[in-house]
Amino acid sequence: MKKIAIVIDSLVGGGAERVMLTLASEFLSMGHNVTIFSLKQHVTYQIPEALKLVFPFAEYNASVRGWFNRKKLAKMLTDAVNNAEQNGRFDMFLVNLYEAYRIVQACNFARCHYVIHNDFNSELAREAKMGPIKYFYMRKILRGLTGKRLIAVSKGISNALLTTHLFTPKQVSQIYNPTDHNFIQSMAAKPLTEKIPPKFILHVGRAAKAKRHDVLFKALQNVDKEYVLVCLSVSVKKLRKLSHRLNVEDRVVLPGFSDNPYQWMKHAAAVVLSSDFEGLPTVLIEAQVCGTPIVSTDCPFGPREIVGEEGITNLVPMRDPDALAGAINTVLARQSINLQSPLLPKLGKTSIANAYLALC
Incomplete structure (x- = not known):
């Protein structure tokens, strides 16, 4: 039996959120132990009964997004993970979406895989149109993927990850999204x-x-x-x-x-x-x-x-x-x-x- 942690920005009705819940449900049906760490206390999907759901920032009243809060949030997330690991360490962390990328990059978790759900080049170009602050914020997160293990949900994203000059991944695996x-x-x-x-x-x-x-x-x-x-x-x-x-x-x-x-x-x-x-x-x-x-x-x-x-x-x-x-x-x-x-x-x-x- 494997112990798997999924870290994600929230569980509000989006495609990445649905994908991770489908994957978590299948892990559970296979007899594995799954915990989702949701950075925001927003849930619109039905959650499987056997799934452990943790809100590591439940007592944090400010916005998760920010330039100067990463160290504090990384410690809070680490504390929540340590608490969940009292009965055994996680065999894998699956990290999803940008705020989760940003905060987990500051943690010292082993066996982390960052799941890339969207065309990051187009997202960065869109942020550039919205101003330099948003552009450099996202660019900093993306550059933090250097040396990380990445999972691309399509061949197109896999090719983009392998050819980007923004960062140099340690590993790129291409795995499609599951469909039940x-x-x-x-x-x-x-x-x-x-x-x-x-x-x-x-x-x-x-x-x-x-x-x-x-x-x-x-x-x-x-x-x-x-x-x-x-x-x-x-x-x-x-x-x-x-x-x-x-x-x-x-x-x-x-x-x-x-x-x-x-x-x-x-x-x-x-x-x-x-x-x-x-x-x-x-x-x-x-x-x-x-x-x-x-x-x-x-x-x-x-x-x-x-x-x-x-x-x-x-x-x-x-x-x-x-x-x-x-x-x-x-x-x-x-x-x-x-x-x-x-x-x-x-x-x-x-x-x-x-x-x-x-x-x-």
Whole structure:
């Protein structure tokens, strides 16, 4: 039996969070011991009963993000880990997302692997547009990955890690995100208690800038008027304001966050992704498991790996609302059958869990 620690910024409805919970559930089913250290006390997902959940900064009232708090937070996290190791040391640490990277870099944990979920080059370029402070903050975190063991969730990210001049990893392993096909299909089969529109397309995700809801809403202006757009997101107020500004408020449905998006996926005419960058967008894989067509920007990285050669026509250039609307309308008009991703056979949760365990 292995003892595994997962360190992550929070457990609020995002793709990396869902991936780590799927992986943790599989570790537990295999008889291993798993503890998640969540830096923030924000949880929107259902947590498996056997999973140990620790909030190391529960008594820290300031923001986790900061230039000068790393030493203090590293000590608090170390204390929490030491407490959890009273009955045995962890065989592996899986570190996820930027604040977790920053703080764990200041800890003295052995057997650490940093899981890289997104195109870090595009994220850094986005931060540069937001000002030098944010740019240098993220750049400092990325440079701290020098000498670290990294896990890339797609081939695209793996190539970027191996060719970057920002830092020099000690090791780069490429492991895809796990997909629990049976769980997704069983959850999709559950009846929706909410009233659903008769014809709708679906987007799942927070209103982060990289998700480009502005492009999605502009595209909606030219999508078949019989269809509305359902956005499953924690960012209801932000998206409502944006939809009003872009004059599509009457065609955007905002039920809020759902820990079972698969019910919606099953009934959607298409699942749409409008991002500027990703890593391996889980929502596109989950949609295909539900038998739902997908339309996505051809962003780095993930969509092209997921759809394969047969699905290239469902990918469109980034930041092009007209192209996105055209691809959506094509899918809606032909009532396209779902093309199975060539990756699906490689994403079994047990084989992915074993790939992680092999790193121990």
